[in-house]
Amino acid sequence: MSTEALAPQLQDASLGASIQQQVVTIIDDLFAQLRDPKALTSDERRGIIARYSSVLEGNFIYWMTATYLATDSEEARPILIENLYEEVRESHPVMLRKFTIGANAFPTDTDSLAVDADLTKVRLFLGKLQGVQSLLTMAFFESFIQRFMPYLADLAVAQGSTELEYTDVHGVCDVAHSEGLFRATALEMTRHPLGAESDLFEGVDLLRNLILHSIIQDPAAKLAA
Numbered sequence: 001m002s003t004e005a006l007a008p009q010l011q012d013a014s015l016g017a018s019i020q021q022q023v024v025t026i027i028d029d030l031f032a033q034l035r036d037p038k039a040l041t042s043d044e045r046r047g048i049i050a051r052y053s054s055v056l057e058g059n060f061i062y063w064m065t066a067t068y069l070a071t072d073s074e075e076a077r078p079i080l081i082e083n084l085y086e087e088v089r090e091s092h093p094v095m096l097r098k099f100t101i102g103a104n105a106f107p108t109d110t111d112s113l114a115v116d117a118d119l120t121k122v123r124l125f126l127g128k129l130q131g132v133q134s135l136l137t138m139a140f141f142e143s144f145i146q147r148f149m150p151y152l153a154d155l156a157v158a159q160g161s162t163e164l165e166y167t168d169v170h171g172v173c174d175v176a177h178s179e180g181l182f183r184a185t186a187l188e189m190t191r192h193p194l195g196a197e198s199d200l201f202e203g204v205d206l207l208r209n210l211i212l213h214s215i216i217q218d219p220a221a222k223l224a225a
């Protein structure tokens with residue numbers, strides 16, 4: 001391969017690494033706000049698992065599919081497809097449901113409604129089919145979820161559960177997978193540069209808000225305060 005042909009790839013890799021660093025900072029900030037599972041009441045632990053499940057069980061495959069529809073990058077599409085195959089073949093929604101029931105945290109109507117406003121914002125954002133921003137949102141989520149799994153497992157164990165297949169499967173650190181999505185974001189951005197009015201972190205911010213304000217924190221408790 002000539003140096004000329006290699007140059008854009010290196011550019012994408014370094015742009016990807018710089019975007020990845022910004023996302024890592026956002027995730028670090030999110031983790032700094034997590035409370036020790038042992039310091040939470042049983043109700044609070046149940047609530048986090050229930051709201052997480054309420055958001056993820058029916059939506060993750062939808063989010064990944066929306067991102068696939070929005071992107072045309074050669075590097076991104078196989079990563080998204082591989083992820084979708086895995087989700088469907090191994091039925092990760094079944095795994096998540098077992099995990100949630102095992103922890104006695106199956107979502108109630110109150111849990112579903114508590115996440116509704118922030119979840120709707122993420123759905124509508126993905127519906128705009130913006131390849132670059134959608135890919136970055138999924139890259140952010142992939143990075144977040146691996147680090148979040150031990151915490152989620154601790155919550156379930158503290159609730160007396162031993163059903164941990166979901167957190168075991170998703171806690172395996174797939175660095176290549178995450179980095180691939182960051183590189184793909186940069187590649188897609190090279191092909192479809194964002195206009196001055198576009199916000200690269202639009203979806204990341206919305207998903208971060210959903211995770212922090214509607215899953216980790218209890219929106220109902222905030223209203224009651």
Ligand SMILES: [Fe+2]
Nearest residue numbers: 060087092170
């Ligand atoms: Fe999954």
